[in-house]
Amino acid sequence: MLRKKDTFLVGFALFSLFFGAGNLILPPFLGLNASRDWWLVTIGFIVTGVIIPILGIWAHARLQGTLFDVAKKVSPLFSILYCYLIYAIAVLLPAPRTAAVTHEIGILPVWDVSSWITSCVYFLLVFLFAINRSKVLGIIGKFLTPTILLILFGLIVMAIFNFPLDFNAKQVYTHALSHGFLEGYQTFDAIAAVVVGGVIIISINFDYKHLAYSQKKKLIARAGVIAGLGLALIYAGLILTGALVQPEFELSIDRTSLLKGISLLTLGKSGSLLLSILVSLACFTTAVGIVTGTADFIRGRFNNSNFAYVLTAGICSLLGILIGQFKVDFIIAVAIPSLMFIYPLTIILILLNSVPEKYGSKLVFRWVVGATLLFSIPDFLNSLGFTVLSQNTFNWLPFAKYQMGWILPATLTFLAANLYYIKRSLN
Numbered sequence: 223m224l225r226k227k228d229t230f231l232v233g234f235a236l237f238s239l240f241f242g243a244g245n246l247i248l249p250p251f252l253g254l255n256a257s258r259d260w261w262l263v264t265i266g267f268i269v270t271g272v273i274i275p276i277l278g279i280w281a282h283a284r285l286q287g288t289l290f291d292v293a294k295k296v297s298p299l300f301s302i303l304y305c306y307l308i309y310a311i312a313v314l315l316p317a318p319r320t321a322a323v324t325h326e327i328g329i330l331p332v333w334d335v336s337s338w339i340t341s342c343v344y345f346l347l348v349f350l351f352a353i354n355r356s357k358v359l360g361i362i363g364k365f366l367t368p369t370i371l372l373i374l375f376g377l378i379v380m381a382i383f384n385f386p387l388d389f390n391a392k393q394v395y396t397h398a399l400s401h402g403f404l405e406g407y408q409t410f411d412a413i414a415a416v417v418v419g420g421v422i423i424i425s426i427n428f429d430y431k432h433l434a435y436s437q438k439k440k441l442i443a444r445a446g447v448i449a450g451l452g453l454a455l456i457y458a459g460l461i462l463t464g465a466l467v468q469p470e471f472e473l474s475i476d477r478t479s480l481l482k483g484i485s486l487l488t489l490g491k492s493g494s495l496l497l498s499i500l501v502s503l504a505c506f507t508t509a510v511g512i513v514t515g516t517a518d519f520i521r522g523r524f525n526n527s528n529f530a531y532v533l534t535a536g537i538c539s540l541l542g543i544l545i546g547q548f549k550v551d552f553i554i555a556v557a558i559p560s561l562m563f564i565y566p567l568t569i570i571l572i573l574l575n576s577v578p579e580k581y582g583s584k585l586v587f588r589w590v591v592g593a594t595l596l597f598s599i600p601d602f603l604n605s606l607g608f609t610v611l612s613q614n615t616f617n618w619l620p621f622a623k624y625q626m627g628w629i630l631p632a633t634l635t636f637l638a639a640n641l642y643y644i645k646r647s648l649n
Contacts, residue, residue: 228430228441229441229444229445229448230445230448231364232422232426232441232442232445233444233445233446233447233448233449233452234362234364234367234368234448234449235362235367235422235425235445236279236418236422236445236446236448236449237367237371237448237449237452237453238362238366238367238370238503238504238507238508239362239414239418239421239422239507239508239510239511240275240409240411240414240415240418240449240453240508241370241453241456241504241507241508242316242319242320242409242410242414242504242505242507242508242509244316244319244408244409244410244554245271245409245411245453245456245457245504245508246323246460246481246500246501246504246505247323247327247477247478247480247481247550248267248405248408248409248477249267249456249457249460249461249464250460250461250463250464250467250477250480250481250484251464251477251480252264252267252401252402252405252461252464253460253461253462253463253464253465253466253468254464254465254467254468254471254473254475254480255394255395255401255464255473256394256395256398256401256402256461256464256465257389257394257465257468258389258465259395259398260389260461260462260464260465262398262399262402263395263398263399263401263402263405263461264402264457264458264461264462265399265402266398266399266400266401266402266403266404266405266406267402267403267405267406267457267461268402268406268454268457268458269402269403269406270403270404270406270407270409270411270412270565270569271406271409271411271453271457272411272450272453272454272457273450274406274411274412274415274569274572274573275411275412275414275415275450275453275572276415276446276447276449276450277415277572277573277576278412278415278416278419278568278572279415279418279419279422279442279443279445279446279449280442280443280446280576281415281419281572281575281576282415282416282419282420282422282423282442283438283439283440283442283443283446284439284575284576285575286423286435286438286439286442287423288420288423288518288519288522289304289305289308289309289416289417289419289420289515289519290302290305290519290522292304292416292571292572292575293305293571293591295574295582295583295584295587295588296584296587296588296591297588300591304567304571305519307564308413308416308417308564308568309417309515309516309519311410311413311560311564312410312413312414312417312512312515312516313512313513313516313538313541313542314541314545315410315545315553315556315557315560316410316413316414316508316512316557317508317509317512317513317538317541317542318541318542318544318545318546318548318553319546319550319553319554319557320344320505320506320508320509320542320546321337321340321341321344321345321505321509321542321543321546322337322546322547322548322549322550322553323478323501323505323550324340324344324501324502324505324506325337325340325341325344325546326478326549326550327478327481327482327497327498327501328497328498328499328500328501328502328505329498329502331482331494331497331498332494332495332498337546337547338543338547340546341542341543341546341547342543344506344509344542344546345509345539345540345542345543345546346539347506348506348509348510348513348539348542349513349535349536349539351510351514352510352513352514352517352535352539353531353532353535362507362510366503366506366507367507369499369503370500370503370504370507371452371456373496373497373499373500374456374459374460374500376488376489376496377463377484377485377488377489377496377497377500378456378459378460378462378463380488380489381462381463381466381467381484381487381488382459382462382463382466384487384488385466385467386466387466389465389466394473397624400621400624400625400626403624403626404624404625404626407561407562407565408554408557408561410557410561411453412565412568412569412572413564413565413568414508414511414512415572416568416571416572417511417512417515417516418511418512418515420515420518420519421511421514421515421518422442422445423442424518426438426441426442463484463488464480464484467483467484467487470483470487471483476550476551477550477551477554478550478551481497481501482494482497485497509542512538513535513538513539513542514535516534516535516538517530517531517532517534517535517538518531520534521534558605559602559605559606561605562598562601562602562604562605562625563598563602566594566598566601566628566632567591567594567595567598570590570591570594570632571591574586574587574590574591574636581640583639583640583643585639585642585643586636586639586640586643589635589636589638589639590632590635590636590639592635593628593631593632593635594628594631594632596631597619597627597628597631597632598627598628600619600622600627601625601626601627601628604625619631
């Protein structure tokens with residue numbers, strides 16, 4: 223029997239696995255630069271930071287397999303390459319970023335220690351959580367998520383009540399909606415959806431073996447809705463907070479300094495300590511999800527070998543320690559090219575796995591994925607600095623100037639592929 227308690231437990235755990243470094247430091251910065259257009263960047267941010275990731279969880283609820291199943295309709299070889307690329311990006315960028323954010327915002331203002339010490343202790347704890355695989359869901363859902371939500375709620379409420387809702391400050395963004403959409407890439411939540419979705423499936427198989435496929439599907443889908451609503455409300459609140467406090471800060475301020483300043487303004491002298499707790503918990507749960515998900519995948523590739531699992535968790539933790547020494551803004555900048563390449567593809571795979579089966583044939587998968595890869599090349603080239611080639615070749619595309627030129631070709635290819643498939647089936 224499926225209990226409401228179980229749904230909320232999994233939903234809270236899912237929220238924490240999503241809500242990490244980027245989810246915390248990006249929204250206030252968007253609000254700061256959007257001012258009265260905060261609601262537009264919120265919409266864009268929620269599309270790529272909430273709706274797409276939750277559709278990814280829904281896709282996992284339907285598949286109830288691994289990340290390999292998400293892309294296998296294109297081809298088994300493509301799916302394997304995609305899996306390794308996704309896990310490599312997750313381990314090399316968002317996981318170390320959680321340690322860097324924890325050090326800069328959570329540890330350094332309270333204790334004057336080196337980033338090496340922070341990263342070593344941080345990823346040792348991540349490793350310990352990962353090797354105690356069966357306890358991950360319960361600990362995160364019962365204890366860590368409520369603490370995160372309580373501190374976030376306090377920060378947002380204090381900002382709304384302490385600052386006037388006039389929005390007379392300067393607007394930096396000229397295209398607020400697209401800025402929000404693209405900044406949502408930096409949350410890595412679409413990638414987190416396909417990685418964390420696998421973690422949730424395995425955890426549910428650990429803890430809810432008695433449930434049938436349909437009950438597990440319902441549990442995961444409902445938990446996804448709970449997590450999605452929580453993320454949307456928190457993002458909107460943090461973006462609004464950034465917009466409200468704009469007169470208090472220089473627009474040149476970096477993301478981590480802004481968040482520290484907001485916590486001091488809203489929570490007073492206790493703000494530094496509460497922010498340290500918030501940042502450490504939010505980042506930690508995401509790192510656990512990434513390391514656990516990567517180790518789960520490698521174990522599956524090596525005949526469920528526990529040695530492969532532990533070794534992978536150890537390597538991921540070691541890489542996190544090394545890369546976590548870089549500054550947060552540097553990691554964010556380095557991540558942009560990889561995101562411009564992998565994010566459109568991941569969004570399309572999530573959407574294709576979310577549509578009814580009759581509209582998601584192998585042919586449709588192959589055509590749409592091919593079109594997405596082709597028309598996301600300009601944004602990838604732009605991110606590497608090759609602007610002349612990409613602008614001269616693809617500037618005629620709708621939304622290309624917003625770095626979203628792949629959307630219309632992918633949509634038209636989806637329609638054309640389905641029409642062709644239906645026509646071929648009738649003949």
